[in-house]
Amino acid sequence: MECDIHTASFAKGNSHMIRSFAISAALVIGLTIATPGSVCAASIEIEAEGPVVELRVTETVEAEPEFVTISAGVETEAPTAVEALRKNAAEMSSVVARLKSMGIDGKDIQTSTLSLNQRYDTNRETGERTLRGYAASNRVTIRLRKIEESGKALDALVSAGANDLFGPSFGLEDNTEPKAAARKKAIEKAIAQVTQYADLLGYDGYEVLEVNETIRSSGGRSRAGTVRAFARAVSAETPVESGTISVSTTVAMKFQLTKSDDDS
Numbered sequence: 001m002e003c004d005i006h007t008a009s010f011a012k013g014n015s016h017m018i019r020s021f022a023i024s025a026a027l028v029i030g031l032t033i034a035t036p037g038s039v040c041a042a043s044i045e046i047e048a049e050g051p052v053v054e055l056r057v058t059e060t061v062e063a064e065p066e067f068v069t070i071s072a073g074v075e076t077e078a079p080t081a082v083e084a085l086r087k088n089a090a091e092m093s094s095v096v097a098r099l100k101s102m103g104i105d106g107k108d109i110q111t112s113t114l115s116l117n118q119r120y121d122t123n124r125e126t127g128e129r130t131l132r133g134y135a136a137s138n139r140v141t142i143r144l145r146k147i148e149e150s151g152k153a154l155d156a157l158v159s160a161g162a163n164d165l166f167g168p169s170f171g172l173e174d175n176t177e178p179k180a181a182a183r184k185k186a187i188e189k190a191i192a193q194v195t196q197y198a199d200l201l202g203y204d205g206y207e208v209l210e211v212n213e214t215i216r217s218s219g220g221r222s223r224a225g226t227v228r229a230f231a232r233a234v235s236a237e238t239p240v241e242s243g244t245i246s247v248s249t250t251v252a253m254k255f256q257l258t259k260s261d262d263d264s
Contacts, residue, residue: 052209053197053255059185062244063178065170068147071112072157073139073164081116081134088136091161098160099142102153113139139164170245172217178247179215186251194255203257210254218246 074091078084099109115137120129144153150168157165172178194206 049256050203050259051201051257053194053206053257054252055190055193055255056250056252057186057190057193058248058250059182059189060246060248061178061181061185063172063175063247065147065243065245066145066173068144068150068168068170070142070144070150070153070157070165070167071139072142072162073113073137074162075135075137075164077119077133077135079133081136084134084136085116088138092138092140095157095160095162096140098156099153102149102156104142104144104153108143108145110141111138112141113137137164170243172245172247175217175245175247178245179249182215182247182249183213183251186249187253190251190253194253194257197255198257201257204260205258206255207258208253209256210252212252214250216248216250218248 072095074088074095076084076088076091078087096109100106117135117137119132119135121132122129142153144150147170154165154168198204198206
């Protein structure tokens with residue numbers, strides 16, 4: 001888990017209320033960037049002299065996806081484990097060869113699941129189970145850099161023998177720019193809100209006491225929904241629409257309302 005925590009000392013108010021503080025008595029910002037499944041936060045004690053306003057603002061921006069991920073698998077059954085594995089290896093080799101023939105780099109094809117399980121038949125009257133054979137399953141995850149070839153790839157996978165497909169899902173190689181855009185929108189909205197609070201309550205400005213940020217990416221599903229592929233060749237290319245990726249940031253900010261020295 002990576003977490004970037006920055007501390008800084010500054011004060012912010014209106015144009016005639018800029019103050020500076022030494023680091024020991026500074027207004028401290030704990031900047032937290034959280035990824036799904038992980039949280040990293042700074043625990044900071046802050047003493048405020050004036051009224052404190054706490055705001056939580058979420059903003060979202062849309063970005064064009066840069067790649068698509070498809071999961072493809074082959075499941076085979078046979079009376080013996082060795083035969084099931086041998087049959088599965090042959091069919092999966094055909095699937096991988098088909099992918100590489102489309103120009104997909106080997107580094108973008110990764111085995112994600114490999115399993116071997118027993119298969120039983122159950123007598124409904126007696127409940128007795130009889131070993132029928134073995135099922136071997138092999139699944140790979142494919143990353144396509146050319147999103148427009150998603151439909152072609154899905155059809156090629158089915159034609160090559162893949163009988164267990166899931167996807168597509170879309171992603172970004174680098175979400176730095178959409179994160180920055182969402183952050184800017186969220187902070188601008190928070191500043192506008194605290195400025196209104198100051199005006200309504202008779203204060204001249206504000207000082208930032210604390211900032212916490214959480215960033216999430218979501219969406220990335222095809223607008224047409226999840227593609228359900230069947231173990232048969234299709235006569236027309238499967239339609240796939242990439243849609244957009246939603247990048248959201250939630251900024252929690254704590255402000256202290258201030259008055260100018262003339263009013264204090």
